[in-house]
Amino acid sequence: MDNNGNEHMQQRRPGQGSGKKKRTYVTALVANRAGEIFDLKGYAAVGMAGPTLAPLTVEETPPMPYGSELMFMPDRKPILYNMDKSRLETLMENPYAPGESIFPVAAFNSPGHLVTYVSAYKENENAGFLPLFSYGAVGWYKGKFRTAVIRVDKERRQDLRLMKHEEVVEGIQKMRQILPDNRLREHLEKCALEYGCPAGKNFFLGRYEAPLPTSPHCNARCLGCLSLQENDQISPSQERIAFQPSPKEVAEVAVEHIIRVNRSIVSFGQGCEGDPLLVADVVMPAIVKIRSNTTRGTINMNTNGSRPDVIDKLFDSGLDSIRISLNSFRQAHYRAYFRPQGFGLSEVKKSIEVALEKGKFVSINYLNCPGFTDTPEEVEALTNFLKAYPIQMIQWRNLNFDPGKYLKIMYDVGEHGTPTGIKSLLDRIRYSFPDLKFGYFNPPKESFL
Numbered sequence: 397m398d399n400n401g402n403e404h405m406q407q408r409r410p411g412q413g414s415g416k417k418k419r420t421y422v423t424a425l426v427a428n429r430a431g432e433i434f435d436l437k438g439y440a441a442v443g444m445a446g447p448t449l450a451p452l453t454v455e456e457t458p459p460m461p462y463g464s465e466l467m468f469m470p471d472r473k474p475i476l477y478n479m480d481k482s483r484l485e486t487l488m489e490n491p492y493a494p495g496e497s498i499f500p501v502a503a504f505n506s507p508g509h510l511v512t513y514v515s516a517y518k519e520n521e522n523a524g525f526l527p528l529f530s531y532g533a534v535g536w537y538k539g540k541f542r543t544a545v546i547r548v549d550k551e552r553r554q555d556l557r558l559m560k561h562e563e564v565v566e567g568i569q570k571m572r573q574i575l576p577d578n579r580l581r582e583h584l585e586k587c588a589l590e591y592g593c594p595a596g597k598n599f600f601l602g603r604y605e606a607p608l609p610t611s612p613h614c615n616a617r618c619l620g621c622l623s624l625q626e627n628d629q630i631s632p633s634q635e636r637i638a639f640q641p642s643p644k645e646v647a648e649v650a651v652e653h654i655i656r657v658n659r660s661i662v663s664f665g666q667g668c669e670g671d672p673l674l675v676a677d678v679v680m681p682a683i684v685k686i687r688s689n690t691t692r693g694t695i696n697m698n699t700n701g702s703r704p705d706v707i708d709k710l711f712d713s714g715l716d717s718i719r720i721s722l723n724s725f726r727q728a729h730y731r732a733y734f735r736p737q738g739f740g741l742s743e744v745k746k747s748i749e750v751a752l753e754k755g756k757f758v759s760i761n762y763l764n765c766p767g768f769t770d771t772p773e774e775v776e777a778l779t780n781f782l783k784a785y786p787i788q789m790i791q792w793r794n795l796n797f798d799p800g801k802y803l804k805i806m807y808d809v810g811e812h813g814t815p816t817g818i819k820s821l822l823d824r825i826r827y828s829f830p831d832l833k834f835g836y837f838n839p840p841k842e843s844f845l
């Protein structure tokens with residue numbers, strides 16, 4: 397940055413050539429101290445991916461998906477592109493209202509959309525951690541918000557338009573009659589109504605995938621854990637389940653969902669719990685009970701994959717699929733985010749190997765952050781993993797964690813080359829592994845093949 401607050405573009409946009417085609421930029425959005433969001437004429441929105449700063453064009457920003465939310469970012473200054481002067485600038489105040497502080501604005505995009513750039517900003521000194529969301533770049537063009545995303549799943553599983561509050565409440569009343577003494581059913585009411593959890597709502601609506609939270613414990617300490625935080629600057633977004641439901645309670649909820657939903661899925665391992673592998677004494681008999689009632693439905697587990705021996709037994713009991721969360725396939729970077737206690741990447745890979753040997757469906761819940769996930773070192777590590785472990789699916793997820801702090805932690809662990817762009821990462825993986833499914837949601841067993 398020079399003395400006038402002008403930012404020099406650090407490098408060409410990933411994939412950008414030197415062609416002369418005129419670009420149409422989306423207008424920048426900023427917020428004032430009161431949190432009011434407005435567009436800033438003459439400035440284009442800028443996306444950030446580590447060291448890359450890219451003014452956003454209409455072409456690379458689809459209209460903001462329904463259900464997305466706009467957020468302003470405190471303790472931070474927006475980096476914008478001054479279109480008259482053709483340069484990047486870090487603004488301390490509103491150029492049209494001198495003295496008025498302005499802040500960057502980002503979008504928390506609705507499920508199924510992968511962020512390609514985060515909103516560009518510079519942290520103030522001693523800036524606190526941002527809350528546990530992803531901070532996608534967003535702009536304004538012809539009366540519409542547009543965001544830097546790629547849609548990775550077309551299913552409307554978590555489309556809020558199909559999850560009406562009155563119908564959720566109606567579903568809750570019905571379930572109270574069917575499962576009056578079930579504590580898990582009661583817990584899911586809180587998930588659906590207080591936390592607005594789409595999976596919880598879907599249980600009461602009788603759609604797609606129902607959650608089966610069971611574990612109050614975990615053997616990792618993820619930086620972005622939604623249900624437990626050691627960092628007192630970050631509030632967990634959900635309260636971790638405080639009790640262990642019995643196998644009977646779990647099976648009742650699962651069977652109730654399976655018998656009334658076509659192509660249904662029931663999943664252990666939710667945002668409001670620890671890791672289900674730590675309560676195998678509940679999960680295993682619950683799976684056996686479900687399967688003694690019905691062969692229908694997909695029984696899935698979302699997990700950190702830390703215990704291959706337990707996973708082996710769960711598959712023998714009737715588990716159909718697993719989804720394992722990972723931010724990186726390099727030990728140091730994995731450890732820096734997951735902070736695993738008593739396990740490491742080798743155990744996680746062993747779990748995947750066990751599942752593949754048994755012919756089970758394996759997804760990776762791949763936590764993406766532009767500027768890290770798309771660096772050459774990360775792309776190479778992912779590619780090598782996929783060659784060695786022919787898993788069936790990647791669920792491309794946005795990392796819900798302060799992007800600036802995350803990049804610093806990851807870059808401190810090891811140097812990185814220039815990010816090549818999230819789109820180019822997706823294109824490359826699709827080209828190299830044409831049979832690998834891309835998506836966002838756990839699939840039912842009917843579409844495993």
Ligand code: SF4
Pocket residue numbers: 614615616617618620621622623624669670671699700734
């Ligand atoms: S594995 Fe899941 S429950 Fe455990 S710390 Fe990480 S995010 Fe939290």
